[in-house]
Amino acid sequence: MAGVVELDRLKRLKDTVAVIGVGETDYREDYRAGARGNATEKGSGTLNSYQLAAKALKRALDDAGIDKSAIDGLVVGGPMSTERTCEVLGINASWCVSGDAPRGIIAAVQAINAGLCHTVALVYGNAQRSMDTAYGGPRVTDAGILSYVYYAPWGMTSQGGLYSMMFRRHQLQYGTTEEQLGAVAVAFRKHASMNPNAVMYGKPITIEDYMESRYISAPFHLFDYCLINDGGVAFIIQRADMAKDGKNLPINVSGIGWSELDVDSTQLRPRLKDFYKPAHHAVREQLYPMADVTQKDVDVYATYDSFSTHLLFSLEGFGFCGDGEGGAFIQDGRIEIGGEIPCNTSGGMLSESYMQSWNHQPELIRQLRHSYEGTERQVQGAQVGQYVHDVAGKCLSVIYTRGDR
Amino acid sequence: MDPFATEFWDYANQREFRMQQCDECQKLRWPAAAVCDHCLSPDYSWVPISGKGHVLSWIVFHRQYFPEYPALHTAVAVELDEGPIFVCCMPKEFEETELADAMPMELVWEESHDRHGDYVIPLFKPVGM
Numbered sequence: 001m002a003g004v005v006e007l008d009r010l011k012r013l014k015d016t017v018a019v020i021g022v023g024e025t026d027y028r029e030d031y032r033a034g035a036r037g038n039a040t041e042k043g044s045g046t047l048n049s050y051q052l053a054a055k056a057l058k059r060a061l062d063d064a065g066i067d068k069s070a071i072d073g074l075v076v077g078g079p080m081s082t083e084r085t086c087e088v089l090g091i092n093a094s095w096c097v098s099g100d101a102p103r104g105i106i107a108a109v110q111a112i113n114a115g116l117c118h119t120v121a122l123v124y125g126n127a128q129r130s131m132d133t134a135y136g137g138p139r140v141t142d143a144g145i146l147s148y149v150y151y152a153p154w155g156m157t158s159q160g161g162l163y164s165m166m167f168r169r170h171q172l173q174y175g176t177t178e179e180q181l182g183a184v185a186v187a188f189r190k191h192a193s194m195n196p197n198a199v200m201y202g203k204p205i206t207i208e209d210y211m212e213s214r215y216i217s218a219p220f221h222l223f224d225y226c227l228i229n230d231g232g233v234a235f236i237i238q239r240a241d242m243a244k245d246g247k248n249l250p251i252n253v254s255g256i257g258w259s260e261l262d263v264d265s266t267q268l269r270p271r272l273k274d275f276y277k278p279a280h281h282a283v284r285e286q287l288y289p290m291a292d293v294t295q296k297d298v299d300v301y302a303t304y305d306s307f308s309t310h311l312l313f314s315l316e317g318f319g320f321c322g323d324g325e326g327g328a329f330i331q332d333g334r335i336e337i338g339g340e341i342p343c344n345t346s347g348g349m350l351s352e353s354y355m356q357s358w359n360h361q362p363e364l365i366r367q368l369r370h371s372y373e374g375t376e377r378q379v380q381g382a383q384v385g386q387y388v389h390d391v392a393g394k395c396l397s398v399i400y401t402r403g404d405r
Numbered sequence: 406m407d408p409f410a411t412e413f414w415d416y417a418n419q420r421e422f423r424m425q426q427c428d429e430c431q432k433l434r435w436p437a438a439a440v441c442d443h444c445l446s447p448d449y450s451w452v453p454i455s456g457k458g459h460v461l462s463w464i465v466f467h468r469q470y471f472p473e474y475p476a477l478h479t480a481v482a483v484e485l486d487e488g489p490i491f492v493c494c495m496p497k498e499f500e501e502t503e504l505a506d507a508m509p510m511e512l513v514w515e516e517s518h519d520r521h522g523d524y525v526i527p528l529f530k531p532v533g534m
Binding site: 136137138146150151152153154155156157158161164165166168169172214215216217218219220263264266267268269272 | 435436442461462463464465466467468470471473474478480482489490491492493494506526528
């Protein structure tokens with residue numbers, strides 16, 4: 001049953017592995033490779049997922065200061081196969097799975113603690129712009145989630161439409177306004193403006209820009225939607241005792257949690273009745289006690305943000321504010337760098353890069369390493385970071401903390 | 406299409422709005438599936454559904470995704486009196502109707518056709534309009 005875990009067993013895994021290296025591709029440069037610095041055409045076919053993943057891995061290895069031969073475990077994300085990824089990268093792993101970033105992190109914690117491997121590379125590449133991948137409309141595929149395709153006879157296959165419907169329900173139930181929601185897109189764009197690698201670097205928006213932007217699936221405006229761009233991400237997780245002697249300050253994985261709401265998911269019940277919050281509640285009962293922190297200790301927060309509302313719902317669900325208070329809570333710079341709870345400080349998937357949970361991890365690691373010290377982008381004195389993943393009710397979360405040298 | 410969904414559409418073509426009910430524990434399920442998600446029984450009957458419900462949420466597409474549904478296109482989630490949430494759309498003449506929370510809705514059948522041929526599709530419209 002969801003939410004029931006053996007906390008004493010979970011707590012033994014606290015700080016047993018650490019992130020030692022991170023790498024990403026050149027999101028902005030690749031996106032703006034069109035004529036006169038414009039976005040490249042969808043379907044241009046110029047980039048390849050494996051090439052992007054390999055570039056990110058090389059950078060993560062260099063960042064960690066280790067050789068590829070040290071890698072004995074692999075997590076493969078995005079549209080790549082595990083076999084071909086290992087073949088292209090020249091790695092015969094002793095343990096290998098596929099998954100998104102948080103599934104990969106949790107699996108790596110398990111595998112390393114089980115003694116199956118000690119140094120895991122987590123790699124992702126997705127040439128989704130070059131390949132013109134469809135996430136809505138008649139060409140969409142279900143990706144294992146039936147609600148993404150089931151309502152095609154009635155003209156709805158849009159993932160954005162499903163989240164917009166959730167936001168409408170939030171509006172009806174709590175009086176949340178579009179203008180309140182606009183604070184998310186504005187804040188993430190502001191963060192992207194501090195990040196030269198962000199696709200939307202140098203393109204800040206105001207709340208007026210947001211309100212005047214066109215609707216795609218009302219109440220969602222254009223700026224509530226994530227980007228579609230090409231990119232790759234990689235990071236290296238290692239057994240914590242080995243990570244102590246590394247090049248970088250290790251960033252520990254201190255808490256993990258997982259809970260799913262799949263029953264009645266296609267008829268949208270957990271979305272429209274509960275905003276997926278029972279899953280948030282179950283996860284927060286796992287990872288905060290495991291990491292020995294509370295919401296108040298979280299210095300920097302990142303959420304999966306294919307749409308702006310992910311932040312609104314998860315801040316309520318994880319207890320940063322009360323049910324229905326999210327709209328008011330995210331105002332007045334509270335979610336911006338310098339605010340009470342800086343969220344998606346790289347610009348997230350709305351404004352940095354749509355790396356489907358992957359780009360959030362290097363950003364949290366760098367914030368906790370204090371890599372941006374001396375710039376406006378650094379969350380001052382950041383000690384604890386949280387990533388929240390909630391994709392169609394599959395909720396996973398990770399707490400990172402600064403480790404020891 | 407999976408065989409259970411096909412049965413739903415076969416009934417729809419007869420203008421019958423039915424959902425599966427478990428023969429063992431009587432749980433109603435939607436969408437159609439092979440077994441009861443409560444007791445895993447494979448035995449079920451297609452029982453008639455009243456076609457009455459109320460608005461839970463809706464969205465308006467300002468961008469066209471399907472040739473059959475030019476913008477503006479409204480998708481609506483109707484909570485049926487029997488319990489399940491039925492996501493669908495309204496007949497064209499109701500596309501711009503102002504919807505409201507908990508507004509009563511009722512089933513209406515519409516004939517249509519696409520490249521696969523003719524079909525009958527269940528839609529919902531505001532009661533009394």
